[in-house]
Amino acid sequence: MIYTCTLNPSIDYIVEVEDVKLGSLNRATKTAYYPGGKGINVSRVLSRLGSSSTALGYIGGFTGAFIRDVLAKSGIANDFIEVNEPTRINIKLKTGKETEINGLGASITKEEESKLFEKISALSTEDFLVLAGSLPPNVSADFYSLIAKLCFEKNIPFIVDTSGVALEGILHYEPFLVKPNEHELGELFGVAITSLEEAVNYGKKLHEKGPKNVIVSLGSKGAVLINDRVIAHANVPKGELKNSVGAGDSLVAGFVLASVSKKNDLEALKYGIACGSATAFSLDLCEKLDVEKLLPEIKINILS
Ligand SMILES: Nc1ncnc2c1ncn2[C@@H]1O[C@H](COP(=O)(O)OP(=O)(O)OP(=O)(O)O)[C@@H](O)[C@H]1O
Numbered sequence: 001m002i003y004t005c006t007l008n009p010s011i012d013y014i015v016e017v018e019d020v021k022l023g024s025l026n027r028a029t030k031t032a033y034y035p036g037g038k039g040i041n042v043s044r045v046l047s048r049l050g051s052s053s054t055a056l057g058y059i060g061g062f063t064g065a066f067i068r069d070v071l072a073k074s075g076i077a078n079d080f081i082e083v084n085e086p087t088r089i090n091i092k093l094k095t096g097k098e099t100e101i102n103g104l105g106a107s108i109t110k111e112e113e114s115k116l117f118e119k120i121s122a123l124s125t126e127d128f129l130v131l132a133g134s135l136p137p138n139v140s141a142d143f144y145s146l147i148a149k150l151c152f153e154k155n156i157p158f159i160v161d162t163s164g165v166a167l168e169g170i171l172h173y174e175p176f177l178v179k180p181n182e183h184e185l186g187e188l189f190g191v192a193i194t195s196l197e198e199a200v201n202y203g204k205k206l207h208e209k210g211p212k213n214v215i216v217s218l219g220s221k222g223a224v225l226i227n228d229r230v231i232a233h234a235n236v237p238k239g240e241l242k243n244s245v246g247a248g249d250s251l252v253a254g255f256v257l258a259s260v261s262k263k264n265d266l267e268a269l270k271y272g273i274a275c276g277s278a279t280a281f282s283l284d285l286c287e288k289l290d291v292e293k294l295l296p297e298i299k300i301n302i303l304s
């Protein structure tokens with residue numbers, strides 16, 4: 001079973017406004033609400049691709065109830081831990097450009113921290129855990145590293161999609177996959193990544209630190225996969241960018257699903273890219289039919 005874990009979920013409140021004027025009343029032309037947070041997005045994409053998963057993490061209040069309700073209606077199993085404060089609302093403002101304001105999120109008690117460790121301890125080597133997104137405001141920066149250590153010791157395959165110190169602290173626990181975008185990768189090494197060559201070079205340095213697979217996602221420039229067997233770049237198909245929120249999560253969902261379905265490295269990269277791009281070309285997350293339509297357009301270039 002694939003498990004996703006979202007420590008700091010959200011409702012994503014999408015607001016389209018033609019021309020925002022700061023300091024004035026602005027009226028939206030369109031609004032929508034989606035359950036959000038990176039792990040939850042992975043679960044939602046997996047469900048759309050026809051695969052089951054169980055969503056773990058913390059949820060609270062009326063906003064948490066909305067997330068539970070939408071996931072239940074989509075048939076997505078969850079084993080969330082209920083917390084006292086409401087789950088945050090993240091504003092995704094669309095004005096021709098995409099502007100995001102993410103909330104802080106609900107605080108977690110020590111007891112709630114332990115409850116999550118108990119749930120993760122119960123996973124087996126046949127399972128797969130996807131840990132994704134930011135940490136709740138009062139949780140210590142090594143929280144992901146403690147979960148990664150637990151997975152490493154119990155041989156539970158895991159993926160971490162996060163950035164900064166939280167990402168740095170898990171690398172030596174040999175995650176199955178890390179997927180920084182080019183900015184997050186640059187931030188780790190204190191450089192600005194401006195070319196495919198630099199993405200490959202720093203991606204290789206990241207791979208040397210322990211992860212079995214590194215995918216450096218490059219937005220409209222595709223992504224690079226680096227592992228012990230291959231270094232390959234995939235382009236993106238043509239399409240109109242409607243929404244990049246969740247594109248990275250869709251790439252992770254597609255790659256994981258293809259990997260657990262025993263597809264080879266290049267097929268898994270291709271499938272991940274198709275999912276990421278199908279989301280970028282939709283208002284919400286990708287649908288399976290759109291993913292399948294894009295697959296033939298994706299070209300893989302083996303770099304070594
Ligand atoms: N403009 C675009 N056109 C086509 N595909 C895109 C575009 N932007 C993103 N994608 C697809 O989504 C994948 C992930 O995108 P990106 O590198 O922006 O990840 P990310 O920064 O983690 O995204 P996010 O945090 O917004 O989910 C890309 O590798 C690509 O397949």
Ligand SMILES: O=P(O)(O)OC[C@@]1(O)O[C@H](CO)[C@@H](O)[C@@H]1O
Pocket residue numbers: 008010011012035036037038041090100102132133134135245246247248249
């Ligand atoms: O604040 P975080 O946890 O870094 O990111 C949260 C978030 O921006 O990521 C998802 C898209 O990847 C959205 O659903 C959600 O609002």
